[in-house]
Amino acid sequence: MLRKRKEVLIVLCTIAIIMMIGIGIVSPILPHYARSFGVNIAMVGLLITGFGVARILVDIPAGRLVEVLGRRPMLIAGPALLGGASFFCALAKTYPQLLFFRFLQGLGSGLYTTAAMVMLADISNVRTRGPMMSFYQGAILIGAGLGPTLGGYIADIWGIRAPFIVYAFMAVFATAWAYFKLPETKSPKTVREICDDISIDESGDARPGATFMGSILKLFEKKEFLLGSLVTFGIFFTRTGTQNQLIPLLGADRLDLSASLIGTVLTVVTIFQFLALLVAGRLSARLPRKILITPGSVALGIGLALVAFSRSYWSLIVSAMVMGTGIGLAGPVISAYVADTLSREEYGIGMGLYRAISDIGFVVGPVMLGWLADRGGFSTPILLNASFVICIACVFHIFARETAR
Incomplete structure (x- = not known):
């Protein structure tokens, strides 16, 4: 069991390195790419803010989805959405298009990050959780450190849109890696737990997921x-x-x-x-x-x-x-x-x-x-x-x- 958990941790860390290299690859060229559309500095900053806002909007729904659909689907969907959005960022013809696809990148990032944190919690206990979280954060740092340098060289050699294309291919690889290597770690719900997720309204009709806000308020x-x-x-x-x-x-x-x-x-x-x-x-x-x-x-x-x-x-x-x-x-x-x-x-x-x-x-x-x-x-x-x-x-x-x- 311990060996299996370590294997899952290594797969998660590998995907994290790939994802963070991709994010880092576009970071040095993003301001210059945005300015190529004739926008001011504030609009350049909006590309970063939009990415973060998208993550905020998807974080809590992603937490719900990993309980309903499982961890694995979100860990596959996140990199897939990131890859598709990155490809279309490279093809953007106008600033609004670029901003929209950056927003989609943020959604993909939020899906993956939330699901990864939940899976890390699944495979760890109080004694092992700290070391596992540190190992995962270390993988993120490695990817973040390598990305900007690679992105600068890629842009110098193949042009300012090239880092987005490379990021798209890396995200596709991360998607495939998650699909073939990651198991599902969500425990099957018991009948009682499933019933707890359904409440009855005044008309007597069942309303699935009515406890969603209640769960948030409880936290x-x-x-x-x-x-x-x-x-x-x-x-x-x-x-x-x-x-x-x-x-x-x-x-x-x-x-x-x-x-x-x-x-x-x-x-x-x-x-x-x-x-x-x-x-x-x-x-x-x-x-x-x-x-x-x-x-x-x-x-x-x-x-x-x-x-x-x-x-x-x-x-x-x-x-x-x-x-x-x-x-x-x-x-x-x-x-x-x-x-x-x-x-x-x-x-x-x-x-x-x-x-x-x-x-x-x-x-x-x-x-x-x-x-x-x-x-x-x-x-x-x-x-x-x-x-x-x-x-x-x-x-x-x-x-x-x-x-x-």
Whole structure:
């Protein structure tokens, strides 16, 4: 049984690497591709926001679908939709077409990510969940790290539309890999559980799925689930708001760094995140979750504060090291913590809602921090981000109970 679970984990990680390489392949050319349609910078940003909004919209329905249809169909449909949308992104003739197909990419990404998190919860227990989540997050980082470099070379050799074509073929491969290699991990429902999903209205007619909203509302009553989701919201808020948006702008405007040096700073964040993931994965099997989550979140906040006060390239590098370490320690363990708070019957809806809350941070971060930076410079929004993350860590540590001892 353990060997089978490890095989499923390896397949999920392989697909994650392929998917993240694909996302990374298009990231360096996406702004330039959008500008080729004659749009302004705000419309370029809308392509990223639209992708995130699509994920938010599909996260919770995907959680429901994995319970009704199973994990495997969603893990096949997600990459398939991504592949088709990527192909049509390459063929787009107008900006609205490109925006629409980017939205479809977000839907495919949301389907896959939610189903993958649920399957990881299925094949793990309290002792193995932390290491498995860390291993999976490490695979995501590997793919994300390889993608941008490949995308730049592909665009230089074959043109600016080529990365989307390559992404489409990679998604097709991921779809086939999921189809042939992934088993179904959803437990068959008992007659009683199926009946619980059907309520009777006043006319006496059965209404399937009437408990869907009730299941969501029940999750909002779980303090530990909400606190864990809030920590992840803060991490996603930071990744897109400060890490991917304000740090590059600060490096260019305040420190006059070249694009390559800014890229090096972001790479340092990823490297230290990966190293911390390895440590967190090993420790999470033996230590309580909060011992890793709280220090990791505080370290992230300290790293952000150091970014705000950076006045040289090397001080920014040190800040990136601290940030990456914090994200790596807290990120995968908080996912395991949230899964711990759910019963097996709640995995689908629970992980869908968890992903939706995370993706709200993904979308809100760049908009809010960018707006603040336009009005008060870089230091104020980054320090507010740091304070927010540290406050969340303190609230989590004080009020959340431990789920693994």
